[in-house]
Amino acid sequence: MIKLHKLSLGLFFLALITFSCKQEETPMDPQSKLEEEQQKLIPSSEIDQIILKSLQETGDFLWMDQSDQLIWSALVQSDSVLTVGYSPAQLESPNSRIGIESVQDPNWQASALKVLDRVQETLDLNQSPNARQVIMDSQIHEDLPYLEVKVSSLEVLVNLREMAEVRYFEPLSYEFDYQLLNQGQDARYFSDSGCSNDPEPNLPSSDYSIVSPNAKASWDYPQMGISQAWTQSTGDNITIGLIDTGVSPNQSLLGSGFESGESANRTIQKFGTYKTGFWWWKKYDGPNDQCGHGTAMAGVIASPRNSVGNMLGVAYDANLISVRGTSDVIVNSGNEKDGVAEALVLLGKRSDVKIISMSVGDVFSNSKVADAIRYAYNRGKLIMAAAGTSTSFTNWYGVIFPANMNETVAITGVKEGAGYQRCNTCHSGSQVDFTVIMERAGSENKPLSLAFSGNDPSTVGGSSVATATASGIAALLWSQNPGWSRAQILDRLTSTADLYPNKNSQYGWGNLDAGAALGVY
Structure with missing residues (x-):
């Protein structure tokens, strides 16, 4: 980011009554009314109920559909940082062009400065004690069309909503109470194991097969045509970007052993875009996994075809770039939104990255992250995302x-099995594109993954592992057809999926079939 140039007795009572009536008839001046409104904060408990109702009725929650008073209340009850998406006023559909236009273009820069000027003018008119800090307390993103500013007046929101240059504004760090979703129980989701990723040394032998030189292939690989597809492609020369909680430095197969066994001539790179701290005092927290989820996803995607008895990944010859963009699987804090957006930009800029795997997310939309998704998409990336767990x-x-x-x-x-039954914890719906078999019918056992450390595999479930598996399958296909575009890859995955040409209202095109996609059968 870059910082910006940032009245006898009867008469008395008669007079009193007259005065009182006049007082009631005299309208409050706009500034006094606004100041009064600023004191009427909507408590977070009410805000959360509004969010919950929107999720139940529409499946999403959009800050810009809410009143300025509600957004102001959310700001005051968090860190007062407002994210403002901007664009030149003349664009008819600015969101559709995010990532194509350069925010360094003079027209885009002028729009950002105009937004900041309006904030500054509003605070100056209100004689806010913080007015002179607006330029210092603001940031304009170098690659994405948004800026962030500390807001100390409700009128700022009122004036911003009138600007043609403003696409949206949202509180950066307000966090919804997820316990409302399940009546006070544990609200972690996306992965059955959440942030735990312990080895399981006593896995049933029926849950894997041994492949040379001594690696364990998960039970679901043959059912997805993955084992069969390896005769045609192992993912070599394809780079997959993983946005998650990082990878463990204690898992050697994602370190010095990444090129081991029958996996060679490939690379793993590790970055960290997640920061800790507040506002100007944030610092990067490194690439290392402190949760376990990212390590598991990395294993499913690209663990090597090893000789130490651990599991192997779907695309065991592919390159991997792990970006720690979040501390856990729910992208709900301001730091996590920042981290994921920055990770998408990082991978979007990489010409070698073909696929981005995201087994993380949130129950409602965030416009900053959406801008970053468009940024990467408009640079040709195939973005696989978890439908939810x-x-x-x-x-x-x-x-x-x-x-x-x-x-x-x-x-x-x-x-697994005939017909379609979602896993016990998986989400489904009309926006699902593909499914992956990842839960045993009887035991409900999950696919193998890499544990935080050691040579015994762990297991992982939910739409998280499904997404990582799908990313690996896409890598196999792209490796076989290196000249293909994203559209061609997606078309081939669609036309060879189980339910094609009839898209299901809950399961999309159905199970991916790596073998069919690669023409093995």
């Missing part, structure tokens, strides 16, 4: 963000 709630809830965006491919998980 719950532990014990939200059976009513459909596809989460960002998997509900047109620019992403939404993946969910189903049980």
